[in-house]
Amino acid sequence: MQRDERQKTTIPFWRDERILNILGQVAFVLAILFVGSLIYRNMQAGLAKQGITLSFVFFNGVSGFDLAESLFAYDRNSTYQQAFLAGLLNTLSVSIIGVLFATVLGVILGVARLSTNFIINRLAAFYLELIRNLALLVFLIFWYLGVFLKLPRVKDAIIWPGDIILTNRGMGIPWGIPTASFPTFSLILYLGIFLALIVFFSLRVYSQRTGRAPLTLLWTVLTFIFIAFAGWIVLPEKPLMLDLPLVKGLNLSGGKILSPEFLALTSGLVLYTAAFIGEVVRAGIQSVPHGQVEAARALGLNGFQTLRLIVMPQALRVIIPPLTSQYLNLIKNSSLAIAVGFPDVFYVSNTILNQTGRAVEMIALVMATYLTFSLITSVLMNWYNQRIKLVER
Amino acid sequence: MRKIISILSLVAIASLLLVACGGAAPAPSGETVTVKETVVVTVEVTSAPAAPPVVAPAGYGVTLETVKTRGNLICGVNSQVPGFGYVAADGSFSGFDVDYCRAVAAAIFGDPAKVEFRAVTATERFTALQSGEIDILSRNTTWSLARDTELGGNFVHTTFYDGQGMMVPSDSGISTLQDLEGGTICVQTGTTTELNLADVMASLGVSYTPAVFEDADSTMGAYSEGRCDAVTTDKSGLISRRTVLADPSAHVILDATMSKEPLGPMVRHGDDQWFDIAQWTIFALIDGEEFDITSANVDDVKASALAPEVRRLLGLEGDMGLKLGLSNDWAYNIIKLVGNYEEVYNRNLGPDTPADVARGYTSLYTDGGLLYAPPVR
Numbered sequence: 001m002q003r004d005e006r007q008k009t010t011i012p013f014w015r016d017e018r019i020l021n022i023l024g025q026v027a028f029v030l031a032i033l034f035v036g037s038l039i040y041r042n043m044q045a046g047l048a049k050q051g052i053t054l055s056f057v058f059f060n061g062v063s064g065f066d067l068a069e070s071l072f073a074y075d076r077n078s079t080y081q082q083a084f085l086a087g088l089l090n091t092l093s094v095s096i097i098g099v100l101f102a103t104v105l106g107v108i109l110g111v112a113r114l115s116t117n118f119i120i121n122r123l124a125a126f127y128l129e130l131i132r133n134l135a136l137l138v139f140l141i142f143w144y145l146g147v148f149l150k151l152p153r154v155k156d157a158i159i160w161p162g163d164i165i166l167t168n169r170g171m172g173i174p175w176g177i178p179t180a181s182f183p184t185f186s187l188i189l190y191l192g193i194f195l196a197l198i199v200f201f202s203l204r205v206y207s208q209r210t211g212r213a214p215l216t217l218l219w220t221v222l223t224f225i226f227i228a229f230a231g232w233i234v235l236p237e238k239p240l241m242l243d244l245p246l247v248k249g250l251n252l253s254g255g256k257i258l259s260p261e262f263l264a265l266t267s268g269l270v271l272y273t274a275a276f277i278g279e280v281v282r283a284g285i286q287s288v289p290h291g292q293v294e295a296a297r298a299l300g301l302n303g304f305q306t307l308r309l310i311v312m313p314q315a316l317r318v319i320i321p322p323l324t325s326q327y328l329n330l331i332k333n334s335s336l337a338i339a340v341g342f343p344d345v346f347y348v349s350n351t352i353l354n355q356t357g358r359a360v361e362m363i364a365l366v367m368a369t370y371l372t373f374s375l376i377t378s379v380l381m382n383w384y385n386q387r388i389k390l391v392e393r
Numbered sequence: 394m395r396k397i398i399s400i401l402s403l404v405a406i407a408s409l410l411l412v413a414c415g416g417a418a419p420a421p422s423g424e425t426v427t428v429k430e431t432v433v434v435t436v437e438v439t440s441a442p443a444a445p446p447v448v449a450p451a452g453y454g455v456t457l458e459t460v461k462t463r464g465n466l467i468c469g470v471n472s473q474v475p476g477f478g479y480v481a482a483d484g485s486f487s488g489f490d491v492d493y494c495r496a497v498a499a500a501i502f503g504d505p506a507k508v509e510f511r512a513v514t515a516t517e518r519f520t521a522l523q524s525g526e527i528d529i530l531s532r533n534t535t536w537s538l539a540r541d542t543e544l545g546g547n548f549v550h551t552t553f554y555d556g557q558g559m560m561v562p563s564d565s566g567i568s569t570l571q572d573l574e575g576g577t578i579c580v581q582t583g584t585t586t587e588l589n590l591a592d593v594m595a596s597l598g599v600s601y602t603p604a605v606f607e608d609a610d611s612t613m614g615a616y617s618e619g620r621c622d623a624v625t626t627d628k629s630g631l632i633s634r635r636t637v638l639a640d641p642s643a644h645v646i647l648d649a650t651m652s653k654e655p656l657g658p659m660v661r662h663g664d665d666q667w668f669d670i671a672q673w674t675i676f677a678l679i680d681g682e683e684f685d686i687t688s689a690n691v692d693d694v695k696a697s698a699l700a701p702e703v704r705r706l707l708g709l710e711g712d713m714g715l716k717l718g719l720s721n722d723w724a725y726n727i728i729k730l731v732g733n734y735e736e737v738y739n740r741n742l743g744p745d746t747p748a749d750v751a752r753g754y755t756s757l758y759t760d761g762g763l764l765y766a767p768p769v770r
Contacts, residue, residue, distance in 0.1 A: 049452075049663065052523075052545050064588045066603045076591035149618040168619050169577060249575045251602070260620065261604070341606045341615065347582075350516055351605070354583025357544040359520050 043360070058356050059084070065351060067343050069259060080352050087348030088369065094266055094344060095331045095373070101270040102330060103323075106277025113282045124278070131275035136333055139272055144264035144340040151260075154247055163244045165252060171263060172245025175256035185231055185239030192227030199223045213309055261342035265334065273330045280326060284319035285311055316388050324381035328374050335370070345369055452663035457501070457670065457718050460528055465507040468494035469527035472512035473609040476633035476741050476748035477533045486510040489741040490531040492731055493552060493658060497529060497674045499730040500723040514608055515583045519544045522661055529671060531658040533627065535585040540659075549671040551657045554754035554763055556650035557589050558628035560635065563645050565622060570597055570649050576622035577602045581612045586626050589652040609634065623647075627654045629742070629750050636747040666718050673717055676766035677724040680706050681733025683757055683766065688732040695725060706769045713769055724769075734764065 013019045047054065063083045064076050070086035071093065078086075112124035131139070151168045152158060158166040165172035200220040207213055232239070245255030288311050296306040337344035346366055353362040460466050470491050471478030478488040495505035513521050513532060522530045523545045533555075534540075536548040559578075561567040567576075570593065580587050582605045594601050604621050606612040613634050616624035624631070628646060635641045660671050681687070684703050686694050695707050704710040708721035715721060731737060742750040756762025 046524075052543075064591060066587075066591045066594075066601075068603050068605060076588075076595055145614070145618065149615065149620055153619050251575050251577060253575075338607055339611075341604055341611070343605065347605075350607075351582045351587070354516050354519075355539075355588065357519050357523075357540070359523075 047360070052357075054360055056361060058358055058361075061356075063352070063355070065355065067348065068341070069262065069343055080356070083348050083352060084345070084365070087343055087345035090343055090348075091331075091334055091337075091345040091369075091373075094262070094269070094334045094337070094342070097266055098269045098273065098330050098334065099327050101266070102273040102277055102326075105270060105274035106326075107281050109274055109278030110281025110285065113278060114285055128275050128278050131272055132279070134272070136268070136272050137336055137339055140264060140268040140336055140340055143268045144260065148260035148264050154251060157247055157252075163255070165245045165247065165255075167247075167252065168260060169251055170257045170259045172252045172255045172257050174245065175243050176240030177243045179237055179239060179241050181235050181237040182239040185235060188231030188235075189228055192224045192231070195227055196220045196224040259342070261337070261340050264340045265337050265342045265344075268340075269330055269333060273326055273333075276326050276329070277323060280319055280322045281315075283322075284315035284317075287318045288314045313388070317385075317390060320381060320385045320388065324378060324385075327377050327381065331373050331377060332370055450663075450665075454664065454666045454718060456528055456661070456664045456667035460501060464502075465509050466494060466498045466501065466529070467509045467511060467527050468497070469513040469518055469521050469530045469532055470494065470510050471532045471609075474533060474630050474633055475636060476746065476750065477629070478512075478531075480512065487741065489553065489737060490533055490658070492737045492741065493531050493674070493678075494529060496678060496727045496731040496737070497671060499726040500670065500674050500677070500717075500719055503720070503722070503726045503730070505730045515581060516607070519546065519659075522546050522659060525661070528667075529658055529660055533630065533656045534659055535627075536655045536657055537585055544659075545662050546659045547662060547668055549658045549660060549668060550675045551655040551763070552675055553629065553656040555627040555629050555654035555656050557586055557625060557652040557654055558631050558650060559623050559625045559647045560616075560631045560644050561623045561647065563643050567623065568647065570594070570647065570651075571599055573601055573623055574599050575601070577604050577620065579604050579606065579612050579616045579621035579624040581606055581609060581626060584626070585652070585654065590625055593651045613638070625651070627656070629656075629748075632750050633742075633748040670717050670719065674727060676769070677706065677727045678731075678734040678737060679757070679764050679766040680724070680769065681728045682735040682764075683759070686728050686733060687736055688729055691725060691728045702769060711770070 059081045060079055062076070063078055063080050065083070066076055067074050067083065067086055069090060071089045072082075072086065074082055074086050109124050109128060112120050113128060115121045115124070148170075149168050151166050154167045154169055160166065163172075163174050197220075200216060203214050203216045203219060207216070243255050245252055245257065248254070251257075292310050292314065293306055296310040301309065334344055335346040338347045338350065341347075349362045349366045353359055356362075468491075470486060471488070472480040472486070474488070476488055478486065478490045480486055491510065494508045494510065498508045499505040501507075511521065511527055513527070513530070515532075518530055518532055518534065519540070521527045530546070533553070534548075535555075536551060540546075541548050559570065559573075567573060573594075578590060578601050580590055580603055587603070587605065590603065604615060606615060609626070609630070612624060612626075615621060617638055626634070628650065631646050635644055635646070638644060658671055658675075660668050680702075681691075684694075684700075684706070686703070686707075691707070694703065695709065698704050698707060698709060701710060705713055707725045708714055708723070712721055714723040717723065720726075732740070738752065738755070739745065742748050752760075752762065754763045756764060758765040
């Protein structure tokens with residue numbers, strides 16, 4: 001009886017909101033697929049008209065061009081694939097160095113901005129306001145043309161203490177060349193990392209058991225440095241031979257030569273992104289209610305302890321999500337390398353595109369590359385964010 | 394809300410239908426194949442005397458039709474190399490490659506002003522041509538096999554015979570390529586120059602560091618800041634760029650020629666009529682110089698010409714212009730409105746210009762050069 005009644009009240013499916021909702025979703029997906037296929041078909045037809053077929057076979061061909069900078073041996077006989085890889089590694093190194101330095105500088109700026117010292121506070125505020133309101137491209141070109149290319153020529157090189165040579169061909173810094181004992185030394189370094197990790201985790205366990213907060217990171221790093229230093233002393237032959245840069249002929253040689261392009265790009269990205277990170281850090285610190293600081297003081301914690309144990313853990317929760325997007329910005333902005341002639345992945349792809357005419361393939365590849373970089377960064381930062389998040393019960 | 398949903402479902406149904414129609418899309422490409430077959434069939438018909446002499450394949454004549462309908466020619470040019478393609482402060486274009494575009498416009502419209510110039514970089518030039526953004530690429534582009542085949546375009550003819558050179562500061566003491574051992578060389582990305590540099594230095598066994606830039610301005614900018622020991626590009630480009638350096642006399646171009654650089658315009662694949670127009674515009678310019686017809690005397694020559702070759706060129710005899718799909722006075726218009734090859738050359742690169750590039754191989758065959766136009770008949 002009841003069953004019959006229910007059947008009677010059943011509305012037809014075209015008026016059933018649940019079904020219509022699903023239909024709406026399906027329609028939307030279909031519409032997207034349709035537009036996508038239209039675009040793809042159009043591209044195919046256009047390419048067919050020009051007699052061009054999409055393929056990555058050309059990637060194994062000999063590139064025929066030289067690159068200014070590569071982390072591995074690359075010359076004109078290398079393939080396009082190797083050229084792309086060289087660009088990829090250049091982007092990676094700029095991104096990693098950029099993220100590290102920008103974070104350190106950004107945290108310093110953020111804390112300085114909140115300093116009670118009037119001069120430090122004003123200086124930081126001036127820097128943040130100035131840099132944040134510049135266009136990055138302008139800033140990069142300023143560093144390249146206005147600073148690094150304005151350094152003296154090789155024959156009038158500036159030599160700083162510590163054997164640092166500054167010229168408009170780049171900066172030469174002392175560098176180590178591995179000697180015969182380097183493999184042994186690297187084993188010692190691995191041991192150092194291993195022991196440092198043991199220290200790290202045992203301190204964590206100790207802190208969880210006792211509720212005290214030891215300086216985990218400091219001790220971990222100190223352990224590693226101690227082991228590395230001990231290894232350096234103990235080994236009969238020094239694992240690294242000091243190689244000093246010097247002026248030779250037309251250029252610098254020896255040591256490690258950092259090109260003006262690399263310097264301009266990294267310093268531009270670091271100084272620019274640090275300003276934004278500084279603001280993120282300041283916002284994070286300010287989001288912690290002042291009562292927390294007062295309570296910490298009342299408990300007898302000193303300024304540093306208050307910052308480390310009370311303010312920072314709470315501020316981090318606010319800092320991490322916007323910090324992630326600053327990291328993503330830095331990685332994506334590194335593609336402006338093309339403006340200062342640094343061979344990053346976009347720049348090299350552009351050259352390959354040019355020499356082969358494979359526009360669709362190369363642009364797709366570059367987009368996929370930046371997407372991958374960004375997604376990996378997001379995943380890592382989200383994982384960290386999950387870990388430090390306030391555990392709600 | 395319900396309304397929105399029902400509209401959405403309507404959209405869904407419509408898109409399903411469209412997708413279904415879309416599924417039939419391979420069919421047109423199948424039809425194209427049949428069209429090709431019909432071409433073969435109609436070739437037999439051509440043997441009949443009344444039939445048109447040429448059967449046009451798909452795409453034939455499309456570009457001229459488009460250009461005529463649009464009312465102007467769109468030409469991709471350089472904007473940074475004085476003498477070849479350069480934008481003045483008032484936004485007007487000038488240069489050898491630019492005047493070629495004007496000649497094509499004169500041939501089509503009888504008006505050299507009916508050109509829209511688009512400044513394209515070395516990187517975007519081929520894509521601009523492929524995508525139909527420009528009708529002709531006239532941007533000191535080197536003719537090479539890979540470019541002729543892979544980029545969906547055809548080189549028309551060489552308009553300028555160039556070779557790659559190397560410029561160094563006069564006080565550097567560098568006089569040969571070998572002296573550049575260990576040095577840094579500025580070069581522009583995406584050019585044949587970049588490849589030649591790698592080739593030549595590898596074969597000489599000279600190690601160097603390239604400093605590669607996006608466009609001519611930044612390449613020369615970095616060179617003049619002393620970033621590099623030398624800068625390399627086509628010799629004509631070096632000569633013309635030297636004129637805009639702070640102190641042109643402080644730079645020398647080395648004698649060594651590193652490559653053959655035949656520069657010329659490029660058109661899209663698939664429209665042979667357009668290719669012919671682009672090519673015969675160059676030949677008309679060359680013929681003008683060979684027969685001493687200039688913009689100043691072309692009217693007199695036309696009034697009194699006796700030589701059949703000249704009469705055919707100027708449209709007094711035969712219907713040469715009509716064969717190209719143009720009017721019969723196409724060549725007259727080119728010479729009258731733009732000038733002959735020599736005039737165009739001297740206006741942009743000649744002795745009276747700051748560039749002053751010697752003609753070298755870019756002279757008439759009668760002067761020992763390589764300019765040689767097939768007969769107009």
